[in-house]
Amino acid sequence: MFKKLIKESTGKSPWLFHINAGSCNGCDIELVSVLTPRYDAERLGFQLTGSPRHADIVVVTGPVTAQSLDRVLRTISQVPEPRCIVTMGSCPQSGNVFRGSYAIAGPLSKYVHVDVDVAGCTPKPEAVIDGLVLATKILEEKRGQMK
Amino acid sequence: MNMLSLQHFPIYSVMVLFLGAFLVVIFGRNKVLRHSIALLATCASMLFMMALIKPVMLDGEIIAYWMGSRVPAGGYAIGIAMEVDAMSLFFGVLISTAVFVACIYSIQYMSHDDNVPQYYTLFLMLAGGVMGMVLTGDLFNMFIMVEILTFAAVALTAFRNTVTGALEAAFKYLVVGSIGSTCILAGTIVLYAQMHTLNLAQLSALIPDHFTTATKLAFALLYIGFSTKAFLVPFHPLAADAHGAAPASISLIISGVLTKCGIYGIIRLTYFLFQSMNLGTTQFLLVFVGSVSMFVCVTMALAQHDFKRLLAFHSISQIGYVLTAVGLSTALGLSAGVYHAMNHTIFKGLLFLAAGAVLHETGTTDLGKLGGLSKKMPHTTVLFLIGAAAISGIPPFNGFASKWMIYQATYQKAVESGNIGFLLVTIVALVTSTLTLASFVKVTQSVFFGQLPKELEHVKEVPFGMRFAMGILAFLCIATGLFPEQVTRYLTEPAATAVFHVGAYINAAMGSGYAESAMLNPPLAAEPAFIESGIWSPVSWLCLLMIALLAITVVALSGKYDKVSLGDVSDTKYQLFYGGEANFASLVGSDDMFWGFKYNWRHYFSFMHELHSGVVNDYALWAVVALALAILYAFIVM
C-alpha cells in the first residue's frame, strides 16, 4: 500500500532545484515566471527548494562553463534518488551561441544523463511546464523501478 | 546500629579525608597506594554520610557531637561541636558524593601531570575542609574550614601553573577569597564579643533577642564572606578565571561543592543565626542578589568562547536560582532551592567532567578551535548532551524538575504576597533558562558537532575511568529527574523542614528546653506545607514519549525509512558524480552564534565587557564596595 502511495505521490510533488551554469539570466527569469501567478506551476505541486538534498528535479540553465562544471556535477550528485535532470534553454544542450568557446565545457549530456531537454532561447513558460510535467512522469517511473 | 555509634560518623567522615591527605603525603610516591588511599578516604566519607540518611533525614534526629565530650555547662557551650541536622546532612551527602566521583575521575585525568601526590593531598584537604564546614556546629570552626578550603582551592587553581592564566587566576582568587575569609572572621569576632559564644545553636538562641547594631554589622560581614565563597554577584568573575585554569575535577569541586558551602553558610546565617527570613528586607536581599546573579551570569556566559569559562558563569547563574528560591522563605521555595543545589552539583559536575574530557584529549577548551568531536568521542558527546539538557531544563532531566518547582515557588510567593516584584523574578528565571539553553546550543554546535578541524583527527575517546565517573553523574541526572517525588520526600523536604525547626536544632545541642528558656519568642516548630500548584509526572510523560517514538519508528521503517538507491552506479557517465562533498569551514564563529540576540543587547554587552576588566584591583574594589553596600543595607533597611 505504502509503495503505491509513494509512487503516486512522487509524480505529484516534484521539487525543483535550479542550477545556473553560466546562464545569461534569461532562462532563470523565465523559470521563475513559471512559478508566478500567471502560470502557477505550484498547482501541479512544483516548488522551488533551497537545497539540492530536497530536490527531485534539477533544472540546469546556461552552457556549463568550465568554471561551473565541477560545481554543477557535485551539486547534482547531492540530489537523492530518484532524481530527474532537466536542461532548460539551448545552452546546456548544445552550447548555443557559446559553442566552441574555450570557456565552455558543455553540453551537459557529456557528463550526466539528461532526462528532459526543453529547447529554446529562452523556452516559453508553457514549454517549460510541459517539460517539467514530462520529468514528473519519468520520476514516477524511476520510483517504480526502485526496490 | 545504635545512636551512640552513629554520633561519631560526622567526625569520622571529616577526619578520614584529612587522614587521607596526610597519608598521601607519606605514601604518595607509590601510584597504586596513592590512588587507593584517595579512593578509600572519599568512599568512606561518602558511606559515613549515607549511613546517616535514615536516622537524620527520615527519623528527624539531630546529631550533636561534642569533641572531647565537653558538653555545655552552665548554659554556655564551651567545647567545639559537630552538629548535623537534615540540612547539614543534605549538603554533606551531596558533597561527599561529588568528591568521590571527582576522585574516580582524577585517577586517569591527572595521569599526565607532574606532582600528582601533591594534587591528591590538596584535593583531600579541600574535600575535608568542605565537609567540615557543612557539618560543624561552631562558627569559628566554620571559619577555619573556610580558610582550609579556600587555600586548598587557590593552590589547586594554580596547580597546572604552566597553563596561561593559572597563576593569575589563583592570585585573583587568593585576594578576593581572603577578603571574604576576613569578613567571616570579622563577623565571628563581632558576634563573639556580643554573645560570648561561638556555638551555632547557642548563637541562634541568643541573637534574635539581641538584635543590635553590632549584630547587624556581623550579619553584613558574614553575608559578604559567604557570598564570596558562593561567587555570587559581584564576585562572579573570580569563578570564571578559577574554573578556566583549574583541572576539571577541581572545577567540579569548586563549582559543585564550594559554591554550595556559600549557600549553606547563607542558609545557616539567615534562617538559623539571625532567623531573619520572615523580614521582607532579608528576602529582598537574597532574591535580588539571586536574580541578578542568575541573569547577569547567563548573559556573561553567552559572550564566552572558552568551554570552561562558559560553564563557570553558568554555575553562578544556577547558584542564583538556588539563592532566589531559598530567599523566598517558603517551604516549597526552600525545598526547590536545595533540590536545585543538588541538581546543580550533578549536572554541572557532569559538564565540567565532559569539558575536562575534551581538554584531556584535544588539549584546548577554546570553542573556536574545536568541532565535530561527536564522531571521535561519541560517549562523551551523549553524556555531555544529557548534562546540557539537564542544565537547560529540558524535561525529563533533573534540571527541569527543580526549575519547575522554583517557578511555582516564586509565582506562588508573588500571588500570596501580592508583590509584583516576585512575578518579575519568575519571568527572569524563565528567560534565563532559555538563555542557558541558547549557550549550550552554542557549545554543542561548536564543540561536538560541526566540522572536525584537521588538527583534531587523531583524537580518541577518553579512558573508561573518566567515562565511568561521568556515567555515574549522568545516571543521577536522569534518576533525580524522573523521580522528583521520591527525591523531594526523602532528601529535600526533610532538609527544608529542618530549617523550620530551629528550636529543635538549638535544643539538640544545648539540652532540651534551652530554646524555650533562653529565648523570648522561641521559634515554633510548625510543620511546613509543601504545596505545589503544578502537575508534572515525568515517568508517565516518558512512557508516552517512548510509545510515540516507537510507533513513529515502526511507521517510518515500514515506509522505507532506510537508505535506498537505484544501484546502476556501474554506469560510466556517473563515475564523475561521486566526487563527494567538499568540506567547508563553519561560517559561524562561536562568538557570533546568536548575533540576532546580541545585536539588540549590544549596549548591555559592551557595558558588561568594560565592567569585567579582568584586573584584580577592580575586583577587590568590587568586594569592598559590596561589603560597604551590605553594611549600609543592614544598618539602614534591616
Added chain:
Amino acid sequence: MTLILEALRYLVYVLIFPGFLFCFLTGLLLCGIDRKLVARMQKRVGPPILQPFYDFFKLCGKETIIPAAASKTTFLLAPLVGLAALVVIQLFIPVFRFSAFSNVADIIVILYLLLIPALSVILGGAASGSPYAGVGLSREMVTILSCELPLVLVLLAVAKTVGQALGLGLCFSLTKIVEYQMEYGSLILKLSMLPAAAAFLLIIPGETGSHPFDAAEAETEICEGPLAEYSGAPLGVYKLSHAIKILTMTSLFVALFFGGVGRGLENLVMMLGVSGGLAGALIFLLEILVLFLFCVVLTFLCISVVHAVTARLRIEQLFKYYWTVVTGLALISLVLAWYGL
C-alpha cells in the same frame, strides 16, 4: 481485564486520537489549507489541498543521504524525537471537555516540552555538520528566545486570571483552565485577556517558523538552514513536525482562550433533544469538528494572511519585534490580570 482495556485505551489515545493519526491528518491538512489560501490570496490556483500528504509520502520514498561530516545517530534520531514530543504535547492539550491525559503536565511543562521539537531541529542541524545548518540553527535559537518571553507572559497571565477566579491563587493546569471557561465563559471575552490573545496570535507564526518569522529556514539565503543536509524520510518527518506544530499552537490557543465554546456545543446538543450515549458521541464529534474549524480560522489569520502580505524579517528585527511589541501586549495583559481586571 480492566488493565488490558485501560492499556488499550491509552494506546488508542497515543496512536489514533488525539495522538499520532489525528496529528498526522489534521496537521498536514492545515498545512495544505494554508498553502491553498496563500495561493488564492496571490491570485493563483494553488496546489491541491492534499499537497502536503503527497510531499510527505514522496519524501518517504526518496533516498536518505547521510553527509560525510554528519554524526549518523543524532542525525537520524533527532527528527523522530521532535515528532514524538509534538505528538505527546498534543495528548496534553484538551479538546474542550475531553482530555486524554490531564494529570501528567501543566502549562509550564508544555512550555518546556514545546522546546523539544525546536531543539530537535537544532540538534539535527548541528549533527549534519553543514555551515548553512550552523547559521540556521543559530537563528532558530534566537527565534526560540524571541518567542519564549511573550509566551511565558501570556501563560502566566492566564494562570493568574483563572487561579484568581477559582480561588486557588494561580492555576497551571490546562484542564482546569478549560473547565473554568466551560463554567464561566471563554477567556477571550475578558478585557484583560484580549492583549494576551493578540500576543499569542503573533507568537503562533514565530513558533511555527512561518513567514515573516522564518529567518531560520530561509530557503533563498541559507538553503533551508538546519534542514539543508536532510533528504528523504527524515526531511519528511521534519516537514510533518512543522505541520503538526501548526496544529499544536492553534489548538493550544483554542484551549487557552476559546474553551467556553464547548459549553455552547453541549447546550446545542441538549436543545436538539438528543440524550444518553448518543449525545456524548455527538458532542465529542462536534467538538473535534469545531476545534478543527477553529484551527483552520487561526491558521488563516496567523499564518496565511501574514505570509501573503509580509516579507521575511531579519533575525535581529525579529528579536526586537517580539521583545518589544509582542512582549508589550502580553505584559499589559499580565498587569491587568495581576490587578484583577
